[in-house]
Amino acid sequence: MTTELADNVRKYRRRAGLSQEELAHAAGVSPGTVRKVEQGGTVRMETLHALARALGVTTATLLAPDAPEPVGRGEDPTAST
DSSP: HHHHHHHHHHHHHHHHTTTTTHHHHHHTTTTHHHHHHHHOOOHHHHHHHHHHHTTTTTTTHHOOOOOOOOOOTTTTSSSSS
């Protein structure tokens, strides 16, 4: 898979405040599968769909090459810094 996919899964997982193990449980996959995806390994489309559902995003969002940096929990995306 692509490094964009690996980076996006990691970003959205962290945004959700989940460990790899917690994401794996929520998606119904093994923790090793989540690790493999985040390391850029190959993954089945069905697995991507399950990960996207568990993260509350679309599969297309995970595959997007230029996904925006996700906003963390409790952060107001409209607040100026």
